[in-house]
Amino acid sequence: MGNSLLKKLYSPEEFKKQGEKLLTEITTHISKTTTGKSSKTLTWNTPDKELLFWKTFLKEGKEEDFFPEILKRTTHTHHPKYVGHQVSAPAPITLLTAMTSALLNNGMAVYEMGMAPSAIEKVVTGIICDKIGYDDQSSGLLTSGGTLANLTALLSARKAKIPQDIWNEGYNKPLGIMVCEQAHYCIDRAAKIMGLGEKGIVKIPSKTNFSMDISQLEVSYQAATEKGIKVFAIVGSAPSTATGAYDDLNAIANFANEKDIWFHVDGAHGGAAIFSDKYKHLLSGIEKSDSVVIDGHKMMLMPTITTALLFRNKLRAQHTFSQKADYLLNDEVEEDWINSGKKTFECTKTMMCMHWYILFKFYGEKVFNEYVTRQYDLAKDFEEILVADPNFELAASPMSNILCFRYLDSSKNDKDLNDLNARIRQNLLEDGEFYLVQTRLSGVHYLRTSLMNPFTTIHHLTALLSKIKEVALTIK
Template identity: 45%
Template sequence: MENIMDQAYSADDFRRQGHALIDMLADYLEKTTSGAGKTIDWKPPGDQLAYWQLGSLQPLTQPLALFQEAIERSIHLHSPRYMGHQTTPPLPVTVLSSAVSALLNQGQAVYEMGMVGNSLEKIMSEYLAQTLGFGKEASGIMTSGGSLGNLTALLAARAAVSNVWNEGHQEGQRWAVLVSEEAHYCIDRATRIMGLGTEGIIKVPVNERYQMRTDLLEPYYQQVRAEGKQVLCVVGCACTTSTGSYDDLEAIAAFCQKYNLWFHVDGAHGAPAAFSPQYKHLVKGIEQADSVVVDYHKMMMTPSLSTAVIFKRGSNSYKTFAQRAQYLWAEQPGEEEWYNGGKRTLECTKNMSILNVYTILCTYGEEIFKENIERLYGLATTFSAQVRANPAFELAYEPECNIVCFRYRTDGDPNRLNQQIRQLLLEEGDFFIVQTTLKGQTYLRVSLMNPLTTERELQELLETIEQKAAFLQAPPA
């Protein structure tokens, strides 16, 4: 038998399996985008675990059988009836660029281990910064995900006003972050990781459209100061996760300017609205932020994880992790070397995910980012009009982007009924939508992530929900 290493690295085997895999993935794409088959074949976690347990599977000499099983047992984001969480159906070309990154496995922390990736991160960060309206000083870095991106930005905010990095927390020094009560939980988590504790995360109430009540910033700020805490930064949402609501970034920027506070925008989902002349008004004021997080893997058709952290003054990003690692960087820790990515991120080894975004831009031009936003936000307008036109349903609020919360009306318990509807949809698997709780009430929630979804699937979703509601409310026979 051939040596196992020679076999495992065989270019011939790779070529054969690779060709077959591309055929398999192309067939999958064709089927899924056409809407054939279920969106999810839901199975209880225990069943799924049991299936994959080592030892219960037939030994596989061909990875393709394993891949086929993984495909069938996964949720299908390319289905036009996928309307669930905020994960994009990636463009097929990014599957090819991902394969290149995977094989090259460039570590990125030091220049030699990421000559291409570090260059692309600089180019793409500056490109994105300009799209958001920043000036020439702006720059950024990539992190693996928005949660890490937000933590990185908050650490930069702290580094701008304190030396906790070297001196640790000082006796009596207490910090706080002001953020909308509807912000993604990763902001809360980031502040706790930074040692601010429960008292350090100040949640500002939202208005009826789930946007931060910026009129409350002043009294909340004064209260925090009166309690002896120092405000580290104010975080604006562009937009919130549950409802897709955009905070008034201009008002937050003005407030931050008044008190000289760091202004961070969590634009993980909604900052790419800046690509569209029709929707860019939603992020007005973002260009005044000190830092912004944008997930390419949410609204920019890129596989996970792929997040940009943009700094208005690029130099700020060098202060956050000022540390010497002799075996990596010979130079002084403070030096601004864009080409040694590890100096500016928590991560040492990091995926070259930026190649995916760069490939999209080079292949299709920035028009595709604009088109994606306009299609998806437009679909939400269409869907909310359908909901409004149907007396069986109610909208939770007027949507601003591609996230819509709505529910089936009933004289009974609407929370219970809508939860049951969602569970039935999940188990049946034709449509995938989620649910959320707003002001203690359960709503069904769609995130229109697939630009191949049409008005027809939206109408079919409402019809299917009506059928489920009728079934659930039918008197027992």
């Protein structure tokens, strides 16, 4: 290679030197964060100041400081005081699969650009289908995130339940999807991307625990029908993102069967409970669904972003996108699992299947049983402490590892309480010791914890409540 810069760029020796240094830094990071030896989960900075730092660093920063600065200036999901968003503290071994995928760069649209990962993905999705309770006619695929997977599933639903070839011919009659008002916003987004509009999102009211009110299914369906809306699918949350409440999947399955509509389960967060001996009952009825979404990067200890989309009928997976690309794809009557470009929006995707496979191979299903069960148990323990403390109020009893609660002050009205809890959260964000998020439910502002970290204990959560009380007393 004549060009000296390119030669340096691809130098094995240069990579080894940089890689060994980074591996040492990451190993130290894992040790300090998982044990809680680092004092903060994040070091807060305002967006303007952070942007200025990286603009300046590009021109003036030292090359050897790049990775240390990244580690210092990001949120540490491996810290036991991380109780924020629904992303995992990835198993360190998945760093190796991510690195291998990035280096090999096999896009996987067609078999010859992903021989090993295509076969591995088939193995992985088969394991998950079995665990859901699907038979040997099922299959699935991996894709980049729950939002994309839910949209793909709903496109499959429309393809299966609407006789007209909408993909090629379009459709000008109102269509609808039924979903609980507490479901993740990506379902609304999918409906609008599909051209259904606001009226095509048939919202089912929730119960006091924020799960779907099954008693309102018939009423909502008939109301939509009277408006001329053809309902073709219903979505069950397992669980909802804001509150962690599981919908009654058995009841939804029965309703979907009665109306001959597609039953989809958004199990992006809590679908992994199929691996928990103690909590798999929350997913009773999932085996009757037409499709299921489960995120690997939430409750299955993997890095972002990898999601499984499973179909009870394997042929539905490849019939979603009827688009001819002769130089890539060939029509087949049987399931064409080797060409992932037929089944997803993505032509190119990472070799994300390796994250799933290596955890199954090295640790087995038991690691997911242990993890999900531990985190859901921890939420129940945290609930007991919150209920016993008059300074706090729970939004609802947790069904998963998500809890919504608020700090109470008898001297304040509802509006002032909302403001107080929002300010508490902002104060905690800037302090950086703990990281938690917030949500609004029926107009009430709650603090929200997702207990994602396998090193978080009830001791850390008790310390969080003590910190909240201290902060509240400083806010006028």
